Amino acid sequence: MPDDEPTENISGGPSGGGIAAEFQPGECATRAEAVVDRLGEMYWQKAYGGQDAFECLVRTILSQNTSDKASQPAHDQLMARYGPEDELAETLVDVSQDDLAETISAAGLYNQKSEVIQRAAEWVLDEFGSTTAFDEYVRDGNPDDVRDTLLGVKGVGPKTADCVLLFSGGRGGVFPVDTHVHRIARRMGLAPADADHEDVREYLERDVPAEKCGFGHTAMIQFGREYCTARKPACLDDPEACPLADVCDQVGVYPETGEVIDPADAPE
Secondary structure (H helix, E strand, O other), X not given: OOOOOOOOEOOEOOOOOOEEOOOOOOOOOOHHHHHHHHHHHHOOOEEOOOOOHHHHHHHHHHHOOOOHHHHHHHHHHHHHHXXXXXXXXXXXXXXXXXXXXXHOHXXXXXXXXXXXXXXXXHHHHHHHOOHHHHHHHHHHOOHHHHHHHHHOOOOXXXXXXXXXXXXXXXXXXXXXXXXXXXXXXXXXOOOOOOOOHHHHXXXXXXXXXXXXXXXXXXXXXXXXXXXXOOOOOHHHOOHHHOOOHHHOOOOOEEOOOOEEOOHHHOOO
């Protein structure tokens, strides 16, 4: 793992939550499943669920448009100042937005994120009465309804909603799509080159077995950090440097010229 990324984070990591799970690769029904199996062998296989739902929601809001290196300290500072978990929402609705913004400043976009977090805290208490009831809803409610409900909160997007479903609800078949997953799925040809984040999610959730979606998400993020980076993927200089080169279409990556472009801009 790169030195600038913490091992405990919303994206999984060796110590980032979840319960170790074993799987047998066997015959894969789709290329996407084969890719996820290979990623699982490289990194980790985990079954997720059990995180406090409101804290997970806050943590994922902090991670928007930034790295774990930035969002993790912001989360830690927020919890140290405003915890414990079961009183977090009640505390956050009463603090000044300026104080909250200062506390989470390491995450970037802190004025915007502090507003979203306080709005989410008010919504949880108004809608559910307590964070405990919100936990139960995320765990036990119909997952499509839970997702739609979360998306109704201003500032909560698809990736945030899906992370809450996965890391708190432990829902199988949920494959959150962040910038790494969006780039890699299109670059490898697992989704159309011009697919948006929601399209990529639909392709991956269709083609990856439900029990493999969670660790597929976390392992693909790690692969994006280590190998399939945005500007200089490992295959650019040496095709053999990438452990997944044999199952990748290299859409938008041209080792002959050293050019890397967004898959959506690659000629068909």
